Amino acid sequence: MSGRNRWSDLRGEARPETRERAARKTEELLREMPLHELRQARQLSQETLAQVLGTNQAGVSKMERRTDMYVSTLRRYLRAMGGDLEITARFPEGSVRINQFEDLGPPADA
Numbered sequence: 001m002s003g004r005n006r007w008s009d010l011r012g013e014a015r016p017e018t019r020e021r022a023a024r025k026t027e028e029l030l031r032e033m034p035l036h037e038l039r040q041a042r043q044l045s046q047e048t049l050a051q052v053l054g055t056n057q058a059g060v061s062k063m064e065r066r067t068d069m070y071v072s073t074l075r076r077y078l079r080a081m082g083g084d085l086e087i088t089a090r091f092p093e094g095s096v097r098i099n100q101f102e103d104l105g106p107p108a109d110a
Contacts, residue, residue, distance in 0.1 A: 035077065036064040042081050052080040071101045 014022075033041065039049060046060040053060065053076060063069065063077055075085040087098040 034064070039064070039081060044081060049077075049080055053077070075101070 039046070046057045046064075050057045050060045063073065071085070071087070078085050087101060089096045089098055
């Protein structure tokens with residue numbers, strides 16, 4: 001290489017505190033992300049996901065841009081990626097998993 005360090009070389013030279021801080025930030029970012037980033041992180045295209053969902057690419061794109069959707073729609077989307085949806089209410093004294101929506105059928109708009 002022409003005098004430049006490769007990323008792996010630079011990472012190896014970082015102080016342990018810097019590497020630890022970067023690892024924590026990476027974990028934090030991976031715990032929170034919009035649907036389209038989650039799909040991309042799972043290395044799925046909108047087209048592939050559309051086939052699994054029985055819709056078209058435009059439908060997947062529309063789903064990913066929604067700020068409000070049916071719980072059952074979100075569950076179908078996540079299951080198409082190999083995941084599942086759990087809804088948890090958080091209170092100062094603890095968390096409660098809400099199971100009311102687990103057996104929902106497909107939404108009326110699907």
